[in-house]
Amino acid sequence: MIDLNEIEILQVAVAHEERARTxxxxxxxxxxxxxxxxxxxxxxxxxxxxxxxLSARYGVPRFEAGWEExxxxxxxxxxxxxxxxxxxxxxxxxxxxxxKGLQIARKAESHAIDFYHRAAGVVEDKxxxxxxxxxxxxxxxxxxKIEGYLKEL
Numbered sequence: 847m848i849d850l851n852e853i854e855i856l857q858v859a860v861a862h863e864e865r866a867r868t869x870x871x872x873x874x875x876x877x878x879x880x881x882x883x884x885x886x887x888x889x890x891x892x893x894x895x896x897x898x899x900l901s902a903r904y905g906v907p908r909f910e911a912g913w914e915e916x917x918x919x920x921x922x923x924x925x926x927x928x929x930x931x932x933x934x935x936x937x938x939x940x941x942x943x944x945x946k947g948l949q950i951a952r953k954a955e956s957h958a959i960d961f962y963h964r965a966a967g968v969v970e971d972k973x974x975x976x977x978x979x980x981x982x983x984x985x986x987x988x989x990x991k992i993e994g995y996l997k998e999l
Contacts, residue, residue: 848961848968855965856974859981860900862961866954867893869928873947882944885995889951889988896981903977927953941999948996955989958982 850858870890877883927950962982966975 848964850965850968852969852971852974855969855978856900856903859961859965859978860897862958863893863896863900866958867897869954870951873951877944877947880944882947882995885991886947886951888991892984892988896984899977899981903974945996945999948992948999952989952992952996955985955992958985959989 848855867890870886870893874883874886874890877886928947959982962978962985966978966982969975969978
């Protein structure tokens with residue numbers, strides 16, 4: 847159960863998308879010139895688009911650090927996952943680093959799909975519900991791209 851109102855749901859969504867964008871930007875730079883870098887760059891751009899869509903709804907600001915404390919239960923900590931997987935410590939390199947980065951991306955996209963699905967069932971406004979369903983669908987496309995790339999490794 848999501849114990850948030852509509853504005854708070856949008857704020858959590860913006861915070862999640864911002865975290866994902868930052869993570870994907872960093873991996874895109876790390877794997878520049880490689881097809882994996884292109885995929886991470888694509889994902890970062892998609893998350894930026896999601897931020898714009900979410901921010902436009904009710905004028906929700908892009909991000910406020912104070913939100914995180916209240917909304918931590920609804921967010922996935924990509925930095926912690928990266929540290930645990932050794933991605934940020936550069937314990938992995940080459941194909942293994944790409945694989946670990948994609949596995950974290952898969953977790954992030956799966957988390958977003960679940961959140962958007964549950965949130966769409968909570969909000970009463972049809973436009974907001976539609977936006978959340980649209981974002982859920984886009985996250986499913988991202989997940990499919992990630993899964994496809996992982997199969998090719």
